[in-house]
Amino acid sequence: MDIEKIVLIQPAHQGRIWGKAAGSPYTLMRLASMVPQDIPVEIWDENLGPLNYTRLNARTLVGISSMTLTIDRAREIATQARARGSHVVVGGVHATLLPDQVAAWADTVVVGEAYRTWLQIIRDYADEKIQPRYVDLEWAPLGSLAPISDRVIQQVNEHRNYWTPSLEITRGCPRNCTFCTAVRVSGRVMRYRPVEQIVEEIERRRIKRFFLTDDNFGLNFRLKPDYIESVFRALERLPLHSWTTQTELVIAEFPDLLDLARRARLDKFFIGFESINPENRFDLGGKTKGQVADIKRIVRTIHAHGLNVVGLFVFGFDHDTVQVFEKTWEFIRETEFDGVSVTVLTPFPGTPQREALIQQGRLLPNVPWSHYDTAHVIFRPALMTVEQLREGYDWLCRQVYSPRAIVTRGVRALGRYPLTQARAKAFSSFSTDVGYRNAYALRHR
Numbered sequence: 001m002d003i004e005k006i007v008l009i010q011p012a013h014q015g016r017i018w019g020k021a022a023g024s025p026y027t028l029m030r031l032a033s034m035v036p037q038d039i040p041v042e043i044w045d046e047n048l049g050p051l052n053y054t055r056l057n058a059r060t061l062v063g064i065s066s067m068t069l070t071i072d073r074a075r076e077i078a079t080q081a082r083a084r085g086s087h088v089v090v091g092g093v094h095a096t097l098l099p100d101q102v103a104a105w106a107d108t109v110v111v112g113e114a115y116r117t118w119l120q121i122i123r124d125y126a127d128e129k130i131q132p133r134y135v136d137l138e139w140a141p142l143g144s145l146a147p148i149s150d151r152v153i154q155q156v157n158e159h160r161n162y163w164t165p166s167l168e169i170t171r172g173c174p175r176n177c178t179f180c181t182a183v184r185v186s187g188r189v190m191r192y193r194p195v196e197q198i199v200e201e202i203e204r205r206r207i208k209r210f211f212l213t214d215d216n217f218g219l220n221f222r223l224k225p226d227y228i229e230s231v232f233r234a235l236e237r238l239p240l241h242s243w244t245t246q247t248e249l250v251i252a253e254f255p256d257l258l259d260l261a262r263r264a265r266l267d268k269f270f271i272g273f274e275s276i277n278p279e280n281r282f283d284l285g286g287k288t289k290g291q292v293a294d295i296k297r298i299v300r301t302i303h304a305h306g307l308n309v310v311g312l313f314v315f316g317f318d319h320d321t322v323q324v325f326e327k328t329w330e331f332i333r334e335t336e337f338d339g340v341s342v343t344v345l346t347p348f349p350g351t352p353q354r355e356a357l358i359q360q361g362r363l364l365p366n367v368p369w370s371h372y373d374t375a376h377v378i379f380r381p382a383l384m385t386v387e388q389l390r391e392g393y394d395w396l397c398r399q400v401y402s403p404r405a406i407v408t409r410g411v412r413a414l415g416r417y418p419l420t421q422a423r424a425k426a427f428s429s430f431s432t433d434v435g436y437r438n439a440y441a442l443r444h445r
């Protein structure tokens, strides 16, 4: 069959915030860049505006990427596209975790990564032998990935349409936290992109700020320090303003790398402390032991190197009681974080934690997938009622995301940089907290 075009769709969640959508559609940018040049490819991000289904027909291959919270919207989009005769392929986290459910309404389901399967899918569609399911759980090396193509860069226009571009440097995490879905889609083998490929991509996209999609970039300070050093040295030479990444506490053991990180304009580490209650440590896969004295010391060390810390906390673990909210708020203020994310423990499909809750009959009935946004309560906690968890969480959000708290943290973060950098760092000093405040507000929409 002669393919007229390929359309890659991201279902809406937040829409535009002050004119732009939050993060660039990096997953779709990567997939679109793999499409052979002679086939037209378009990225439709529903966060930017309504989708024009009249442009779909029986010679359009449609690909939808979805996490759990947007899967019902993905299904509605698939229904519209199929009504116009298009063949619909669905991939991403949710399709990977629950492929049989998605197969009930999609023509093709993609499980795992598509670095090996996506080209095959396109070829099979053209040859009219496309299969109902493609699986890739082999964690391909990242060295031979197709670079983000110029036609994709022009079409997406990240600078005009998105607040924060994304970038992938490493992929995977060897830990195995019981609530984590990330490792179930990107694997427990840590993989690395060649440094020159990363530099080339940043230069061609002309990005000066970015958020790394890497699940645990900082663990590589221990696993692969030479690689991390070469990444920092290469990025130091680029005209970057600031970039941020997710990590665990281990980075504090490597002062030389922290200095190089600052010189490479890495300015914020997002650290999943998850809980200040040491009794929850089993659920945290060994990455943090919930010892507040240790956490404070480590955050001070990172601050001493001129770097900022965004603390990530999760509520509703089995050892959490109603006291956890006030205790954590006190801890957050004392520790002087530069940004804070507070979320409700969410039993995503495919996690050991969800299995345990199902076996114990603790999952709440009839919760729609759109509530899997980490701000809704989905299960009965062990030592609180559902209402106590909800109310305690709401109370904490009002403290953490009050304008006063956000300004205090932002000004403090800005103060960690030399005055000459104030302009370049102003946006990133406040944007994280403002983004979290907006995400929390969505629950009440």
Ligand code: B12
Binding pocket: 013, 014, 022, 023, 024, 025, 026, 027, 030, 031, 062, 063, 064, 065, 066, 067, 068, 069, 070, 089, 090, 091, 092, 093, 094, 110, 112, 113, 114, 115, 118, 166, 168, 180, 181, 182, 183, 185, 186, 212, 213, 214, 215, 343, 348, 349, 372, 373, 374, 439
């Ligand atoms: C970057 C990121 C974000 C960014 C951008 C999200 C976006 N919409 O693009 C931001 C910061 C905005 C974000 C926000 C949230 N995120 Co997020 N995010 C990620 C992260 C770290 C990386 C995703 C990524 O871009 N990877 C790089 C690309 C290249 O790889 P990929 O997406 O895996 O895609 C590959 C395959 O999956 C497959 N594929 C994917 N889609 C498709 C489609 C087709 C057609 C095909 C063929 C293949 C295919 O092929 C790709 C290439 O191999 C993941 C963690 C992870 N490792 O997946 C969490 C993750 C996806 N996020 C998650 C969550 C929960 C959220 C939030 C709800 C968190 C919150 N508390 O606010 C919000 C929701 C916001 C929204 N929907 O807009 C969860 C989702 C869990 C689930 N089961 O749904 C994850 C898995 C992290 C976790 N906690 O475990 N997120």
Ligand code: SF4
Binding pocket: 173, 174, 175, 176, 177, 180, 181, 182, 183, 215, 216, 248, 272, 284, 285, 287
């Ligand atoms: S350390 Fe982070 S990415 Fe790794 S398994 Fe735990 S939650 Fe997932």
